[in-house]
Amino acid sequence: MLKVNDINVYYGNIHALKGVSLEIHQGEIVTLIGANGAGKSTLLKTLSGLLKPKSGEILFENEHLAGKVPQLIVKKGISHVPEGRRVFANMSVEENLELGAYLRKDKQGIREDFEKVYQLFPRLYERRKQLSGTLSGGEQQMLAMGRALMARPRLLLLDEPSMGLAPLLVKTIFQIIEEINKTGTTILLVEQNANMALSIADRAYVIETGNIVASGRASDLGQSDQIRKAYLGGH
Amino acid sequence: MEQLIQQLVNGVSLGSIYALIALGYTMVYGIVKLINFAHGDVFMVGAFIGFYSITVLDLGFLPSLLLAMTTCAIFGVLIERIAYKPLRNATRIAALITAIGVSLFIEYGMIYVRGAQPEAYPNNVVSIKSFEVFGIKISGQSLLILAVSIVLMILLQFIVHKTKIGKAMRAVSHDMDAAKLMGINVNNTISATFAIGSALAGAAGVVFGMYYTKIDPLMGIIPGLKAFVAAVLGGIGIIPGAMVGGLVLGVIESLVSAAGFSLWRDGVAFVVLILILIFRPSGLFGKNVKEKV
Numbered sequence: 278m279l280k281v282n283d284i285n286v287y288y289g290n291i292h293a294l295k296g297v298s299l300e301i302h303q304g305e306i307v308t309l310i311g312a313n314g315a316g317k318s319t320l321l322k323t324l325s326g327l328l329k330p331k332s333g334e335i336l337f338e339n340e341h342l343a344g345k346v347p348q349l350i351v352k353k354g355i356s357h358v359p360e361g362r363r364v365f366a367n368m369s370v371e372e373n374l375e376l377g378a379y380l381r382k383d384k385q386g387i388r389e390d391f392e393k394v395y396q397l398f399p400r401l402y403e404r405r406k407q408l409s410g411t412l413s414g415g416e417q418q419m420l421a422m423g424r425a426l427m428a429r430p431r432l433l434l435l436d437e438p439s440m441g442l443a444p445l446l447v448k449t450i451f452q453i454i455e456e457i458n459k460t461g462t463t464i465l466l467v468e469q470n471a472n473m474a475l476s477i478a479d480r481a482y483v484i485e486t487g488n489i490v491a492s493g494r495a496s497d498l499g500q501s502d503q504i505r506k507a508y509l510g511g512h
Numbered sequence: 513m514e515q516l517i518q519q520l521v522n523g524v525s526l527g528s529i530y531a532l533i534a535l536g537y538t539m540v541y542g543i544v545k546l547i548n549f550a551h552g553d554v555f556m557v558g559a560f561i562g563f564y565s566i567t568v569l570d571l572g573f574l575p576s577l578l579l580a581m582t583t584c585a586i587f588g589v590l591i592e593r594i595a596y597k598p599l600r601n602a603t604r605i606a607a608l609i610t611a612i613g614v615s616l617f618i619e620y621g622m623i624y625v626r627g628a629q630p631e632a633y634p635n636n637v638v639s640i641k642s643f644e645v646f647g648i649k650i651s652g653q654s655l656l657i658l659a660v661s662i663v664l665m666i667l668l669q670f671i672v673h674k675t676k677i678g679k680a681m682r683a684v685s686h687d688m689d690a691a692k693l694m695g696i697n698v699n700n701t702i703s704a705t706f707a708i709g710s711a712l713a714g715a716a717g718v719v720f721g722m723y724y725t726k727i728d729p730l731m732g733i734i735p736g737l738k739a740f741v742a743a744v745l746g747g748i749g750i751i752p753g754a755m756v757g758g759l760v761l762g763v764i765e766s767l768v769s770a771a772g773f774s775l776w777r778d779g780v781a782f783v784v785l786i787l788i789l790i791f792r793p794s795g796l797f798g799k800n801v802k803e804k805v
Binding site: 351352359366367368377 | 676679680682683686687689690691692693694695696697
């Protein structure tokens with residue numbers, strides 16, 4: 278479904294992604310784990326068009342997307358839930374969701390997706406008229422995910438959905454991620470909480486200072502001593 | 513007492529002109545964080561377009577108003593595309609200096625094209641009689657200004673809150689990258705903001721011309737600065753703030769004139785600016801927003 282070939286991304290002089298390649302198949306949950314500053318968010322931002330790679334290619338269903346504008350990428354079916362949720366705090370929950378469907382014209386379909394999102398996140402329905410800035414962190418995360426789903430993506434990019442949330446809430450969020458995946462949405466999940474991420478993912482990539490250093494089935498990586506030491510706090 | 517109310521009425525008319533201009537300042541600031549100092553000159557251009565369409569094209573008030581608004585909208589978009597867009601990722605001071613440059617360019621470009629001589633707005637375009645309520649004379653012109661301003665402000669509120677482009681504008685002004693991730697075309701949204709703000713300034717130019725009758729190529733400077741003060745007073749970036757800020761400033765000015773200090777009326781606006789910057793820098797409607805982690 279998505280194929281990234283040897284992309285290089287720079288922030289000014291900083292070489293943030295050094296020839297990263299990865300592949301995501303239809304229906305998978307793939308996780309990208311790594312320490313702070315390893316380049317996880319940079320990769321997602323490049324996939325969604327916020328950053329332009331200097332070289333390399335991004336193929337989404339055999340279409341070249343590297344360097345394209347976010348608008349086009351959303352239209353093609355990739356939605357990005359950014360780190361720190363980035364909800365529009367000055368707008369209501371409902372308006373945030375409406376903006377998620379910004380590029381869509383099918384009113385009937387949008388209405389159905391409102392229903393679906395509210396079913397997935399009943400809390401959002403209760404608070405639909407509330408300004409999203411007044412929501413709790415967990416609710417804002419739900420809103421950010423719901424907003425991305427409103428674009429009816431085929432590939433959902435999630436950046437640190439567990440950040441700053443209470444453990445119980447993290448569990449809920451991960452359950453919802455699995456649920457979203459079951460309805461046919463492919464997921465690329467970036468996480469620092471590697472344990473949780475590996476527990477729901479099919480496959481995983483490990484990124485370190487801009488390089489992919491390991492990849493494989495999530496269950497295998499979870500067993501690897503090296504990975505356990507570096508990312509899982511294991512012994 | 514009657515005198516006082518009379519001055520209040522004048523103040524509200526004047527203030528609604530400031531409010532119309534201030535809206536453009538505040539909307540543009542809200543979305544690109546730029547004080548568009550050329551905005552007062554768009555107001556001037558609007559006044560001239562209104563003048564020529566009344567006198568040369570022989571149009572009535574409403575068509576002239578619409579023509580001035582449309583032309584100013586296009587003009588505002590051109591200014592943004594040519595002068596500000598290339599600087600979107602530059603430092604804010606670079607953009608600010610450019611805005612001052614654009615302002616001077618428009619002022620002296622206008623003088624180059626048509627000369628510096630002032631023009632007198634024809635005063636027979638709209639015939640609304642003045643009338644008296646409880647001994648207070650209310651001129652037809654000030655009612656007209658008020659009506660135009662109110663209609664435009666309601667329209668603006670409708671656009672910003674109910675339409676797709678308005679929601680896109682609010683999204684972009686809150687978080688440009690997140691807006692991009694929704695598939696919002698940020699460039700078009702910024703252009704729309706400039707178009708709407710400039711159209712309001714154009715309308716303000718026409719009603720200003722009808723109220724004060726005299727227009728000239730440098731007429732935009734002082735009202736532009738005062739509208740900027742009004743925008744800061746209400747809280748820059750906040751639309752209702754600009755409306756209220758404009759009205760408050762207009763009323764303060766008229767009261768100062770009424771108290772017999774009419775020579776001080778321009779100065780008072782800037783005293784207001786200094787006071788607000790000292791005591792409430794985020795403006796009447798502004799909040800000190802803290803980031804939530």
